[in-house]
Amino acid sequence: MLSRTDSEASFILVGSESVTDDKGSDAETPRAELNRMLPVSRLRRHCPVKRSSASQASRPQTPEQTFAHDWSAAGTGGRLYIHGRHFVDAHGRVCNLRGVNLSGNCKTPTNHDHDSFPANHADVTFVGRPFPLEEAPDHFARLRRWGLTFSTSAGYYGPVTSSGIYDTDYLSYIHVWSRYSGGSGAPAWTLEAVGFDLHGLEEPGAAWLRGVKGGGHIEDERGLWPCGYQKLAAATMATCFWAGDTFAPKLRVKNTEGEEVSIQVFLQTAFLNMWKVLAQAVGDLEGVLGFEIMNEPHRGYVELHSMHAFDYNTDLHLGHVPTAFQSFMLGAGHPATVGFWTRSFPMPTRRTSTKVLNTARQKAWRDDGPTNGLCIWEMHGVWGWDRRKDEGVVLRESYFTKDPMTGRKVDWYEDFYYPFFCPASWTAERRPANMIYAPHWYDLNGLFTKAFGNFTVNVQGLSRGMFPLKAFYWGHRGARDNFALQIQNIVEAGYRSLGERPVIIGECGIPMDMNKGEAFKTDRWQWQTCMMDAMLTALDRALIGFTLWNYNPDNEDHTGDDWNGENFSWFSRRRALTGMWLDHAQASPTLDNGARILRAFVRPYPAKTAGIPIDFSYEMNTGAFECAWVVPGPSADEPASPSVHRPPTSADAHPELTSKVTEIYLPSMIAHDRKSRQTLSIEPAALTPGQVHRVSVKVLLGDFGTHVVAAFVLLFSFLIAVVLVMLSETA
Template sequence: MGAPVLAFVLLRAITRVASIEAWLLSPLLLLSLLFFIGCIAADTPAGRFVLVVLGVGSGGAFVWLLVKVRQFPRVPDAHDVDRVEIDDPEKIPTAPPMLLRGELKCNANRWFRDADGRRIIPRGVNLAGGSKMPTQPLGYTHEPRSLDEPRGEVSFVNRPFPLDEADEHLARLRCWGYTFFRLIVTWEAVEHAGPGVYDRAYLDYLQAVVRKCAEHELCVFIDFHQDVWSRWTGGDGAPAWTLDKVGFNLDNLDASGAAVTKQSFKDRPYPRMLWNSNHQRLGAATMWTLFFAGNDFAPKTLIDGEPAQEYLQRHFCAAAGRVAQALRDEPNVIGFDVLNEPSNGFVGIEDATDISNNSFYMGWRVAPWDAMRLGAGASVRVDYFSSFLMYDGRRTLNPTKVCAWANGPASCVWLQNGVWKLQASGNGRETPELLVKDYFARNPSTGAEIDFTADYAIPFWKRAAKAIREHIPDAVIFAEPVLDLAKVGAKESPELSDSDVGAGYVWAKHWYDGTTLMSKHFSQYFGLDSVRMMPLIGLGFIQRGHGAGIATFAEESRVMGSSGSPVLVGEVGVPIDLSAGAAFDSEDFVEVTCAMNTSMRALEVGLASFTLWNYSPENSNAHGDNWNGEDLSIFSRDQCQDPSDIHSGGRCLPAVIRPYPFRVCGDPTSIKFDPYAADRRFDFVFRSDPALRVTETILFVPRYHYPRGANIVVSDGTYEMNWETQTLSWRHQRANAPHTHWIVIRKPIDPAPSVPDSEADDTKSLKAHQSGPASRRVEPGDDDSNADFEDVDLDDAAAASSSSSLEDLEAQSSFQKK
């Protein structure tokens, strides 16, 4: 008996430490044991037989695994959904309305709160990926000439959609339960014509979009969006004149290797996620260094007689202020995300000749010194990765020796600031020579070590917040960490004082399943926790591991004010074109749905508020979101088989549409929804806050998953279900000590359950709960309130069990019908 017990204990220990599910590890251990026995007895017939069996078994297991890896679960009865007429707005189900500005409190630990202190869990979308590009002329990146237009004569009006389409899209999103929008706005959209020249037509249009959102009881926060600085450096965001002012020749950025754009690929395949490599290129890295730290690293660089950092930040903040001024009277504008995914540029790089600490292995690997030489007109050979982590030899960049600087190499910012010089060579030509390879490692003036967040990011947040709050004093500021490819996964410490926080800050980090995003393939057996850099094996561990990584964001936000600040995952999503867009040909989104559900489960495990990336009205199967080959939109006209149905066009909706708690009278401890269960089981557990005067918790329950009603079980109290607003109001007992409450919702197939099914450790023993008469099926059209129930005294139960485990405390709660 001792050996099996020891083996079981060892197995459990390994699965915990290595994040490997036991069902996967058990055969591995068995095969290893057989191999060990065979090696010991290799000289005997029995030993050789064991080795043969092992070889055959291993081969069979490998084949089985290859087949199994590509088999994804299917959502049962996925088409058992009510058709909702889009032309009859009165019959389109809605969702609980979001809070207005001033009602959403953001200065008390990780949770958003309402005026009563209830925890708010916003869920929304980014609207929209297409807003990165102008409408006139059309700025899609797959159009080879989309960067050739007169650079100041553009318009972003009708991004994200024409106003006459707004009702359709907004009604659809609210029906799906998404009521909190991250509204994409770029600096270029506001100030493309030149410094201080603002596009009044676009600002009027933006105001009209916000008012349309208000009509649908939807809230927004403005996201000043950018990726790798601008469209001319391979991304989006800043207007062209910012590059002109620094001295770049925009026509030569791609040709010289100072940037890589999708437009230059024309009809050639564009490697997935290649745009990210622009973080290493001269154009984007120079602009970000000047924007955040030009005063320290480029003091000799002036724009119109003003230090480059001051000039760029002053104009950016003025543009942000102009947007705030246009929206100051719109109460559904909660706040502003001051800058999407900002970069550190060259700041903090220890050695300008070394690229080994850069974690992005895609495309051409360009070190800072390589980037400077390329910009000066030199040809440089660098390592090339044809796809993520796939090395494909060395390639030559800038073979025609084009200079990125408008006035020649001598006008390079970094030459002027003493990083390198032009050295006369024997053939009479001048060649670049590096002078200070650790120039960016420390502050050049003081020699002090660099803390980018404290030294550069936070001062910028404060400056942008001041410009915004001049017009909207109670605006909430959404702040993001700087994207430093040398420090992926590093813990942040965005320390702010209470005076800095003011009306509220939100820690708005992004999270993606990195391996799925980069490879465009999803594995339900192997994953990587991109936050804690841990391997994950088995779907359960992948979901829980990702969720644990997301939960660490709350630890970082604790230093944002004395009470901490809420956390919002500002971007999260899944490529819809997984496996080379296999779902588009087969119309079978089984892999994508499984990948999306895994990310959504991770968000539930991490108890996260979030805004999905993204909802793009102009998405197509051929060109995705029309930006750099990305396709992450949860909606596409190409999937719209019945234009009159509100759900038609939605992608992987069984995973995207989910029940969730919205206003909670305490701290959530567990959220779980399983779209793969025939009964669509949803479990929610929270720990009550006795300081609250209200006892009503509100949940979103979508008719999409419960078209014929639902069986609902609650731990205590009474509830009302309104199917028109898809809102469940649950009034539970008030207690003078913290108490655990739970609810279970199921599609009416089997009898209602008696206990919540939670992965949280503190709810595993809730089997002592009694559903009793609290279980009831609620259908559309029914009397929407359950019968009255009388609970045991929760104060007495909690006081008697204040030092007991949660499951012991919960066992004391039961129901008796009056």
Template sequence: MPLPPVRRQGDLFVDAHGRQVTLRGVNLGGDCKVPYPNGGTNFPSDFADHRDVSFVGRPFPLAEADEHLGRLKHWGFNVVRLLTTWEAVEHSGPGLYDTDYLDFLAEVCRRAGEHGQYVFIDFHQDVWSRMTGGDGAPGWCFEAVGLDLTRFHAADAAHVMQRKFNYGDLSGRQAAYPQMSWGSNYRLPANGIMWSLFWGGRLFTPDFMIEGENVQAFLQNRYLGCLDQVARRIAHLPNVLGFDTLNEPGVGYFGEPLSYRHLGPSEINPARARPGAALSPLDALAMARGLTVEVPVLKRNLETSIAEPAGQRTMNPDGVSIWMTDCPFERAGAYAVEGGRAEPLREDFFQVAQGRPVNISDDGFGPLFHEVARVIRKHEPTWPIFAELDAFGAAAGRPFPTPMPENSVNASHWYDATTLFLKSFDPTNHYDFMTGAPERDPGAIRDRYVRQLAGRQSYREAFPGGAPSLIGEFGIPYDLDDGAAYKLFAQGRRDEAIWARHTAALGLMYDALDALGLHSTQWNYTASNRNDLRIGDGWNQEDLSIFSRDQQEDPADPDSGGRAIEGFCRPFAHAVQGRLTRVRFDRATRRLEIDYQADPTIAAATEIYVPKRQFPGGFSTRVEGAAADLDIAPDVQRVRITALDAGPVRVIIQGR
């Protein structure tokens, strides 16, 4: 049966019947960041073939689609945030679209609908591109602006696994490429330059033209052209919800004083400093220009979690320039080179433009959000945009731009940074990575999760007419404690106890989502994932996939291959005949309570997903309040309730 179309209505998602819908799903998938089949960071590469790659086969070959999508349906998920990248669509050159890939992506969307999955498209990026340590933009963008990507490593302009990692060393972690270090690229020259041009070319380098357009227009129009290509191929599919704006965008040097080095919270930047080289915009521009600079280095204090000064580092000691031409920021009057040093000419170069102060939210994000809405709505006028900010800005409370486009969704991201960066979780000895405050019991951790997620949810006030809040990313690393669970699995352990910490962490996260009534797409499901510290999701040793081929022993069992399934496979109301007021699930007692205000004028039943995984011995169902008919179908993990009267309804599902 076709999925009923879902639309945004104020702060809610509602289906064609008028039922309130809860969207609960996953990101599909982590390896969509890299080409198929051998483009993962576990393979060495110099990126010389960047124009000739293919992403057909990501997130999985079509021959595997029914298996993976069927598993997601079995686990109760009803939405996927489907990853693609600018590079996947336009890797060959400006305006040269990979039509085979576009047809493939459209077919994945169609197949998802057959398996009960709504889809929204995420044009993903991390630290700009694969060539600068992440994913996203095609390599020819560097050539277009005059940067030589083959010099990035020699100039310390990018921190890239394929250039840092010793692939002959089979031991796992390596000091030359520390775990979760890829984010340091945001401060390095290649990233800072590309994001500054992408968001602020018109403001900061107005005379920098490419093919008759300002550099900002050239880059953004190529990106928007890729959204247009995907939108035109999937506009006819009723299960497609809309498009993300751009995953966790970087901000470049927008809003920073030219010589400012961020060593800790300040009036200029109230966020906590991050470990690594504390480069100012001027430091980075000097390095790109071929100058050697000495900069402070910060190291995290593991007792307080605070990044503290730990000496100096010489950057670009060989004096390698990454420019094939002159530097457009130097040409525009930001700085000048005198006596082998970069001297600032305008300290406020990235703060004031065209005679006024500028900020990334209103001068950068806002115009692009409106353009994304315009481009996709040429093909389907009802599509919302799923809007998100930069990762660090969201944590620091950066505002959404004003005004936001009509029909927008707050798609902010959230992670427990302690678990994510340290790859460890102990519910009796945890701490808040952002403040260092200790947490000695699960209740304290859950309460913080609720507070932090409520902060993401509060952004909805910036949206005209309200907006649903969907946490577009959250999740945990599965290689906690250097892959301790993998070692036990390899030794023959199959009991759920090996995943106890993973399950506990996820359970607290979903408890918080339930408490706030948030929609969500967990990061992530990677079909090619491996229980290998060098590989994981196939990208920079991240390993957050809820599925791994290495754990799949019975292909006929949809649970086989799942990791810590009880942490994420939870009961919830897919659709409510009325308006939801409360959800609470206690995994320890196997008890689910759902409260809602029933509306019998809605001609479709409330549908609750009741997974066998949480209720292995069966369950009883009790309905209190308004009169209702009950349809229990444990074989398909579903309970339906048709309210006959208006008024409050409480559904209690109790495991036996």
């Protein structure tokens, strides 16, 4: 199965780097106010605001009356920053950031045409994504009502031209390198710079493009797109980006200044220049929190141990999966017999047949390109074509495992990934204080099968050697426990590797079209509701924030998110009210139109805690929830190993609390609150060091409860009427 825990770990730089003193407290740093009207956005830089004066900080303050999930200057006291494993506001309260990815439709240009793709690639535009500016108040009002006021704004590398011109109206979010290799992210000219022919990639299997041309919905195409990471186009591009100087030194191209540079320098410079332009354009905006530099990076061929097979444990095998050697031959215009893999059990897939591909002898390389039509890996002596035998020959089987010049064994993380993002000066002692860990998590078995029921599998555990019977879970409680264990493992691994740093799950979500799209026919979403609840319960237990994948206004039932057959959005503009019919008041149920599975993802959570959170649980079926936190106390022995439920709680490990008020987001649809704040405020008499506060809330009536009571009233009235009629007849 495809591993999403190693290859897709992300790091986000949040704001200006804080300076800490010997006690770990933050030195004063200027910081601009956050915008009150818009959700806080990550992927971009947050600018600090001044902290309260000493006289104000000397006594507990009551924050201005805003709302629990308000991350503006008014809602946070003017500051939102990192301290240990938490985001903290100016009052020292721990902030739990929850929100959405905006949006899946950003993977596709606004002027994309399925029929003409990949033609006219120089004219694409992303202006208008994720929605027209005039619609923004509608969408942000909706997300605020649902408690999701922290967003990931998905910017793409696509609006950058080869001449260094940037579409500053819409500025990297990468899957399988680029739309032109079957994913999203990098612009078409990056592939052309390496020598690929954009119109010659499909026939030789260098890329699977049906998914970006409206396909991916039928059974034979379901879930094929992740296999694109191993195909010739994406794997070559990733290798050239990370390690072109090592493995493709002969490929040199001219940069925007007319200078000849290596392909690695060319690609990385364009990427970094794009980020420079983006940071200059939006870095000082008030609602910007941080930058996620790259989405789901992949190593390409680096550390590939065999030209004749990919690693079954880490690389998805589904459909036609040519080996690296077969990809080289196919891309050079030679037919090759390739294995075909289908879903199976207990192993995820197995090879069931073979087929000769590229009988048309289409080349993936441009004759007028920098390789003069030759495969880049043939140019570097990795393989060759035996003209006498009329067959391909592998010449350097272990080429991608060692430095070709020195013979030293290479490591993608240590030799290529870290040096690009983390200079040598970033030692454990000098690591930037404003870095957080933002991995992605999905239930891989649910994604792979696009199904969910009473049986779930811990794929993470199986990939790490877990005994199979221990990896199987039954029922809804089992799904909650399964997902909770997996997410806890990821979070605690982050604490072990990076120390006490905030963790936010940057992507997590569920497919709306699971179980063969049954819900679209019946309008019964019970399995989607159960799966979303299990995932969010796991996140609740881990005490971390997240951004759900995804909120897509363009989603439709049968086309989904219109990218590789995905259908993750639980909102669709097509189902929603707009214009004069939409009321922006936070208590208005008109904002809920267009959403699915509301009761699963609209749920209470402690947004700002006057202490250190140690427990939270919510029961979707009753609306009841419990939360617990501890007031930082005297120095004590901290846990030897980082733990989700045993955070550092000593006073010197947490900034001074200047507010006693804990604010819990309490949805009006649950509490039947007709006010707009949707906030439950809890204020103890005093902040006693070491004291644990535990709150249990049982919601007796809500929007759902009202309907239940009304039904009982009608039933009771009917029974009374029947009794009265019977009495009158006997009288």
